[in-house]
Amino acid sequence: MMVRDSLILAQRTVTKMVRNPEQFLDVSVQPIVMTVIFVFIFGGAIAGTSQDYLQFALPGIIVQTIMTTAMTIGVNLNSDLKNGVFDRFRSLPIARSAPLMGAVTGDVVRHSIAIGVTLAFGAAIGFRFLTPWYSVATAIVLMIVFAMSLCWTSVFIGMLARSSGAVQGLSFLIVFPLTFGSSAFVPAATMPGWLQGWVAINPVTHVTDAMRGLLVGNSIMTPGTTVGGEVLWVLLSCVVLVGVFFPLAMRAYRTKL
Amino acid sequence: MTAAIEARGLTKRFGSTQALAGIDLTVEPGRVLGVLGPNGAGKTTAVRILATLLKPDAGTVRVAGFDVLSHPVEVRRRIGLTGQYASVDEDLRGVENLVMIGRLLGLSRSSAKARAAELLEEFELTDAGDRLAKTYSGGMRRRLDLAASLIGRPSVVFLDEPTTGLDPAKRDDVWEMIRTLVRQGTTVLLTTQYLEEADALANEITVIDHGLVIAHDTPDGLKRQVGGQTLEVRPADDRDLDRVTALLASVGTRAPEFPSPSLVSVPVAGADALTATVARLHAENIAVTELSLRLPSLDEVFYSLTGHTPAAPASPSTPGLVTEGAAS
Numbered sequence: 001m002m003v004r005d006s007l008i009l010a011q012r013t014v015t016k017m018v019r020n021p022e023q024f025l026d027v028s029v030q031p032i033v034m035t036v037i038f039v040f041i042f043g044g045a046i047a048g049t050s051q052d053y054l055q056f057a058l059p060g061i062i063v064q065t066i067m068t069t070a071m072t073i074g075v076n077l078n079s080d081l082k083n084g085v086f087d088r089f090r091s092l093p094i095a096r097s098a099p100l101m102g103a104v105t106g107d108v109v110r111h112s113i114a115i116g117v118t119l120a121f122g123a124a125i126g127f128r129f130l131t132p133w134y135s136v137a138t139a140i141v142l143m144i145v146f147a148m149s150l151c152w153t154s155v156f157i158g159m160l161a162r163s164s165g166a167v168q169g170l171s172f173l174i175v176f177p178l179t180f181g182s183s184a185f186v187p188a189a190t191m192p193g194w195l196q197g198w199v200a201i202n203p204v205t206h207v208t209d210a211m212r213g214l215l216v217g218n219s220i221m222t223p224g225t226t227v228g229g230e231v232l233w234v235l236l237s238c239v240v241l242v243g244v245f246f247p248l249a250m251r252a253y254r255t256k257l
Numbered sequence: 258m259t260a261a262i263e264a265r266g267l268t269k270r271f272g273s274t275q276a277l278a279g280i281d282l283t284v285e286p287g288r289v290l291g292v293l294g295p296n297g298a299g300k301t302t303a304v305r306i307l308a309t310l311l312k313p314d315a316g317t318v319r320v321a322g323f324d325v326l327s328h329p330v331e332v333r334r335r336i337g338l339t340g341q342y343a344s345v346d347e348d349l350r351g352v353e354n355l356v357m358i359g360r361l362l363g364l365s366r367s368s369a370k371a372r373a374a375e376l377l378e379e380f381e382l383t384d385a386g387d388r389l390a391k392t393y394s395g396g397m398r399r400r401l402d403l404a405a406s407l408i409g410r411p412s413v414v415f416l417d418e419p420t421t422g423l424d425p426a427k428r429d430d431v432w433e434m435i436r437t438l439v440r441q442g443t444t445v446l447l448t449t450q451y452l453e454e455a456d457a458l459a460n461e462i463t464v465i466d467h468g469l470v471i472a473h474d475t476p477d478g479l480k481r482q483v484g485g486q487t488l489e490v491r492p493a494d495d496r497d498l499d500r501v502t503a504l505l506a507s508v509g510t511r512a513p514e515f516p517s518p519s520l521v522s523v524p525v526a527g528a529d530a531l532t533a534t535v536a537r538l539h540a541e542n543i544a545v546t547e548l549s550l551r552l553p554s555l556d557e558v559f560y561s562l563t564g565h566t567p568a569a570p571a572s573p574s575t576p577g578l579v580t581e582g583a584a585s
Contacts, residue, residue: 008360016348019389084344088405090310092361093333 002095009089009102014109026072027110031065031118038185039125046186051126056220058122059139059211060184062115063204066143067179069114070150071171073107074158078167081159097250104151111147115140130216139214142234146207149238152245159252183222184208206233259322261286261413261444262307267316268468269302276302277313278468282446284461286412289435289445291455291462291476293558299468300448301341304417307446308338321413337406337414341421345401347391351382354390355405362409369408376404380434396427403434414438416447420454432457453552456480464562472562483553483561488530489522490538491547500543508533524553524561 017023035054038061043053077100080086089099119140123129129136154171161167181195182204188196199205205222212220213227221230262284269277277299284290294300305311307320309329318325321335345354352373359369377386380400385393390401399419406414416435420428435458439445449455455462456476464472464479474482488509492501501521505513508530509523516522525531531550538545553561 005361008357012346012349012357015353016346019348083347084340085346087305087310087340088338088344088358089361091308091333091336091338092358093330093363094361098361 002098002101005094005098006101006105009099010105011102013103013106017106017109024110024113027065027069027114028117030068031061031114032121034061034064035118035121035125042185054122054125054127055216056187056212057185058118058127059215060182060208061122062118062143062211063184063208064179065114065118066111066147067150067175067204069110070107070147071154071175072110073103073151074154074156074161074167074171075164076158077103077155078158078161078164096254097246100155100249100253104148104155107151108144108148111144112140115143128216131214135214138231139211142210142214142231143207145238146234149241152242152249156245156249156252159249178202178204182208188222203234203237206230206237210234259286260284260319261288262290262318262320262446264303264307264318265316267303267306267318268314269299269306269311270314275468277306279316280465280468280470282307282463282470284413284444284446286444287439287442288461289439289447289459291459292446292448292465293450293452293455293462294448294465295450295559298465300465301417302468303465304338304415304446304448308336308415309333310338334409335412337409337411339399339402339406339414339416339419341417345390345393345398345405348389350387350389351393351401352377352386354401355408358405359408364408372408376407379437380404396423396430399423399427399431400434403431407438411443413444413446416445418448418450421450428454452479452554452558456552464558466559466563479558480552483524483558486525486528486550487522487553487557488525488534489516489520489547489549489551490534490545491520493544493546495519497543500541501538501545504534504537504541504543520547524557525550 035058038057039050039054043050043057047053047056080103086099090096095101119127153174154167157170158164158167161170181198182202183199184204188199188205191199207230209221209225210227210230210233213225213230218227221227260283262282264280264282267277267280267282268275280299280303282290282292282303292300292303302311306313307318307325309320309325309332312326320332323331323335325332345351346357349357352370355373355376356366356369359372360366364372373386374383377383380403382397382400382404385397390398393401403416403419419435420431423431432454435445435447439458445458447455447458452462459476461473461475462479463470472479472482480486488505490501490505492498495518498519498521502513505521505523509525511524513521513523528550535548538548
């Protein structure tokens with residue numbers, strides 16, 4: 001029942017995306033721009049050659065892209081709440097969570113595009129997949145699961161904030177230290193000790209390591225980690241994200257006028 | 258008989274604003290209750306509580322036989338809600354809006370489509386069904402919104418200011434649709450700022466102000482209470498103003514007032530006053546450019562019920578000041 005309602009509402013989200021194609025700009029152009037900036041501008045300085053850096057950084061760029069993509073849902077929901085459509089949903093005999101679940105589910109389309117564009121562009125400029133196809137498939141699925149879990153933090157912010165501009169500002173404050181304070185772009189070994197402490201516990205580091213393991217192999221992962229261990233770490237952080245932010249988002253949604 | 262809507266002692270406070278200060282509302286099945294009040298009186302808050310969107314701070318509400326607090330889902334199965342602003346999804350086509358709601362109400366894809374087609378036909382939107390709702394005019398949006406609230410064949414329908422912002426022709430269309438709904442046996446609670454609208458549609462009228470019920474009566478009873486109708490005369494020549502004022506003073510139930518410098522207005526008890534006025538204007542040879550008999554405006558209703566005009570919505574916390582200003 002709740003699954004059916006959520007899927008009907010996910011379809012609404014997707015239809016609205018297709019009717020407003022500019023919503024796809026961030027997920028299609030942004031990953032390309034980020035890849036170009038990191039690989040061709042910083043890459044040579046960080047890794048010696050841009051080609052070596054591409055191999056190291058592309059998994060990190062995918063994670064960074066997904067983080068920003070996941071954060072837009074709160075902005076959209078915040079403005080959606082202001083028109084009367086959500087009042088109608090609330091007056092229907094459906095699960096209270098269905099409109100939010102529908103939005104999160106519908107956003108899978110955006111995440112898939114973001115991952116697809118990054119991988120395709122990366123491959124076009126020379127990124128080599130060094131693992132079997134099923135490993136790459138696992139990486140994609142893991143990224144989507146992580147994105148859907150991360151969405152709930154953004155949904156929560158979207159329910160709390162007064163304006164969609166505020167949602168954007170808050171999201172940036174969260175995403176920025178998480179992505180750059182990780183091993184996504186630079187190996188942690190080059191950082192000062194106090195920062196290494198944060199990098200080691202930052203979930204983005206583990207997501208990036210899992211992606212590196214699944215797309216390239218152990219060679220570029222943080223020393224001492226294994227693919228299986230990091231994947232488990234990611235799944236656990238997904239459970240924690242959903243366990244904490246889904247109830248918080250629902251409570252904020254219920255009390256929202 | 259069990260009432261279709263029964264609210265007792267509803268209160269709701271938002272921060273420092275007491276939106277509802279303990280109101281009772283009762284609507285028998287198949288009847289229409291008009292809830293009349295100015296902006297900020299608490300009408301929308303009351304509707305949102307009755308439609309399970311908002312929890313009251315205190316009080317009990319039963320809608321369609323179920324308690325809204327303990328059985329909200331049962332209530333939602335039986336109600337339709339049309340908000341103050343048409344709540345249609347602009348990026349969806351008209352028909353997609355209706356099919357989505359139908360499917361959320363548990364209809365299969367094919368029955369949702371059939372029901373949508375039926376309602377589009379009924380609301381004269383069949384030709385526009387395949388257009389995006391954002392291309393609709395204000396009147397079409399209202400109709401689509403109303404159609405969306407009727408998909409589940411609700412037994413109780415809430416209409417929150419269904420005609421606010423519509424031009425008179427579109428307003429008449431919406432009125433006709435509401436009448437059709439009532440003929441089919443639906444219980445309706447509608448909020449409005451216009452006595453004329455409540456008079457045209459409702460069996461009973463509840464007047465609220467500052468979150469309190471200040472009157473409850475049939476439209477005729479209410480009109481008797483507030484002085485029936487208002488007669489307005491605008492003489493062609495301003496020099497006739499004094500004679501017109503004297504004339505109206507003799508037919509009216511209260512001293513004449515001047516809504517604008519050359520317009521004289523007076524509450525009258527019945528339509529006979531109009532005939533009498535026309536005859537005497539003719540006898541005294543006074544030319545007029547405007548002569549009309551109309552229902553009292555919301556301001557006049559409030560004035561006769563409370564002795565003051567409704568508080569401006571911008572200053573809900575200072576009713577005393579407004580009363581003083583209006584009474585002086």
